[in-house]
Amino acid sequence: MRRRWLTPLLLAAGASLGLVPACLASFDLAATPAWQGWTRAGRTTEIDVRLTSDVARPVRIVVAGTGRSVAAEIDLQAGVPERLQIPVAADDVLSITASAPGVAPVSRTLPLAFAQSPLLAVAAESGDRASLDGYHSIAIAHEALPRHASAYSSIDVLVISSSVVAALDERQWAALATHLGRCGRVVLAGPEGEWAAAVEKAAGCAGRNLVRTPSLGRLAEFLSTNPFAPVDAVNPTSLPRAATPGQAQWGYVAAATIASLALMALAVMLLKPFAWIAAPVVVTALSVTVIGALSGSTSLALWSEAESGSSVARYQAVQWHSPTKRSRTDAPLAALDGAQPCSPISESVLRYDPTSRRISTLEFDARLFRTVPVCFSGTMAVDRAIRVSANPDGTLSARNEGRTPLPAGSLLRDGRSLELPALAADATAVIQIQPAGSADLSPVAKRAASRLAPGEIAAFWAESRNLGAGGEATHWHLQRLRPQ
Amino acid sequence: MSLNRSSSGLAIAGLVITAVVATWWLGTVGLALPSSGNPERASAQAILALVLLRGLLLPAFGLPAGLRLARATWPGLLTMVAVAWPVVALAWSASEVTLHAVLAAEGALLALAVVIGALGTAPAHLARERLSADATDIMATVAGLLVALGLWVTRQHWIPAGLS
Numbered sequence: 001m002r003r004r005w006l007t008p009l010l011l012a013a014g015a016s017l018g019l020v021p022a023c024l025a026s027f028d029l030a031a032t033p034a035w036q037g038w039t040r041a042g043r044t045t046e047i048d049v050r051l052t053s054d055v056a057r058p059v060r061i062v063v064a065g066t067g068r069s070v071a072a073e074i075d076l077q078a079g080v081p082e083r084l085q086i087p088v089a090a091d092d093v094l095s096i097t098a099s100a101p102g103v104a105p106v107s108r109t110l111p112l113a114f115a116q117s118p119l120l121a122v123a124a125e126s127g128d129r130a131s132l133d134g135y136h137s138i139a140i141a142h143e144a145l146p147r148h149a150s151a152y153s154s155i156d157v158l159v160i161s162s163s164v165v166a167a168l169d170e171r172q173w174a175a176l177a178t179h180l181g182r183c184g185r186v187v188l189a190g191p192e193g194e195w196a197a198a199v200e201k202a203a204g205c206a207g208r209n210l211v212r213t214p215s216l217g218r219l220a221e222f223l224s225t226n227p228f229a230p231v232d233a234v235n236p237t238s239l240p241r242a243a244t245p246g247q248a249q250w251g252y253v254a255a256a257t258i259a260s261l262a263l264m265a266l267a268v269m270l271l272k273p274f275a276w277i278a279a280p281v282v283v284t285a286l287s288v289t290v291i292g293a294l295s296g297s298t299s300l301a302l303w304s305e306a307e308s309g310s311s312v313a314r315y316q317a318v319q320w321h322s323p324t325k326r327s328r329t330d331a332p333l334a335a336l337d338g339a340q341p342c343s344p345i346s347e348s349v350l351r352y353d354p355t356s357r358r359i360s361t362l363e364f365d366a367r368l369f370r371t372v373p374v375c376f377s378g379t380m381a382v383d384r385a386i387r388v389s390a391n392p393d394g395t396l397s398a399r400n401e402g403r404t405p406l407p408a409g410s411l412l413r414d415g416r417s418l419e420l421p422a423l424a425a426d427a428t429a430v431i432q433i434q435p436a437g438s439a440d441l442s443p444v445a446k447r448a449a450s451r452l453a454p455g456e457i458a459a460f461w462a463e464s465r466n467l468g469a470g471g472e473a474t475h476w477h478l479q480r481l482r483p484q
Numbered sequence: 485m486s487l488n489r490s491s492s493g494l495a496i497a498g499l500v501i502t503a504v505v506a507t508w509w510l511g512t513v514g515l516a517l518p519s520s521g522n523p524e525r526a527s528a529q530a531i532l533a534l535v536l537l538r539g540l541l542l543p544a545f546g547l548p549a550g551l552r553l554a555r556a557t558w559p560g561l562l563t564m565v566a567v568a569w570p571v572v573a574l575a576w577s578a579s580e581v582t583l584h585a586v587l588a589a590e591g592a593l594l595a596l597a598v599v600i601g602a603l604g605t606a607p608a609h610l611a612r613e614r615l616s617a618d619a620t621d622i623m624a625t626v627a628g629l630l631v632a633l634g635l636w637v638t639r640q641h642w643i644p645a646g647l648s
Contacts, residue, residue: 246517250510253574257506260570261499268495273559276495280566287570288577326577368578369513369523 491560585646
């Protein structure tokens, strides 16, 4: 009875301190999928999340599908709407949950539509229509185009007009340029101009997948005579690596097992029976501690390709993580675009960093011997210009026409490899052609050579690089050269 | 001396089965790693094998030892269970088996060791008073094998669900 007055008093005190409004106040959450919710199986899309709160608070947003999710944390300011675009693997239904300390979580459910036919997205002025037989066509307003290049993997062909390109914001243009650089299939409609030139410059694969058309009305007819080139990307998980990280762990575990069995045999021989039980307890604690204390390993393989004269290379990469301890682990990812687990990882969470606008961390359940691969794809700037010409005496001249020195590498042609020396800026090297021994290629050089058309010549480099996530990083770069 | 010898025999039996399973486990994992195989499954199977083998060998070896000596053989029996712990712990680190399942299985094995050790006292005295030494040995061996057979038949009931 005496406590009846206590609750209202505490509430009044809490309210006067501003605690109660902070706890009761909620926030608004809205989420929109890219491409009007259309995507295809196994692709990546993007969710546009809008959040508003009436008090300043940190908010955790989780976009979850079946078995995989992406999390991001942002600091909301009172009354200031925040907008965040999060790349996520396509799933039948995605749930978006925003949670903050002291507030009930707010959730939204987004069903995605999986197209059976290839998707054709049309981003053009209102009234312009485009369709292609066999394609599912969707019309997209320019402000709805994605901010991450990986989201373009949801569609098969983008039809965009020059005026829409000009209206894109900085991030939308960067995403479109990366998509173009990765040989994405794009139809550019409209007249010549500054933006049309920028689109042509950004296109990879020597522009084979960029089609210019003056009018969308005759698109089908135009594409029937100018078909898209197949995109032949390297499978990142097949890239070579020095050794399976688990193999090094195996050696340590085998040594720990042998040592622990030997120690216990000694204990049985030397100690009194009632002391035996202590030996396994001590040895178990010791072996688990030693193996858990070994640092996990991470390695990265990056394969990039560029055409001669292009300032952009498209890349595929894979980063392997091998922790040694059974625990929930945060693995930092390389500062590369388009990060996604190469295969589904149960109970994993990708962390999206709103500042760098990249997937920055993979959180997963680590196991001894378990190696988790994360795949990346995107484009990167290249500053390599090399010209190779044939000399009358049968040798080749390789000239570095760029401003930066080139490391030693190799020249590949018709399944043969020639040694390419390091070249300073503007330097020229004469390369002797050795018809006999030069066909003995390393496995990785064979892979590079297999990507060239007959008669095509390319420079190939293998280098070690620091890509910001620690560990060993190997970068192979294949630069196709213009025939002289 | 006989207590020491008998208990160390039980402990060494535990060491031998642990070494055999550890060799199989490391071999399987070593073969699986370069080909992107599944070390988690092999690790779970190693834990299950260690639990089953110790569960069956505890009565098969422990009962005859206890009845023959008419004394408790707890140190040897408990050590027979415990010598596998380092391998069980490492295999657990590499598996999807829950900690709860492993602890439950090891607890069941320790309880079994205590029960079998207790059979080395009162029932053994009774047997030795009424039977000859040879008959006691035969009876102890048969009893051990029967209990082991019973544990094998009822393994679905005493092995935790997360292991099988």
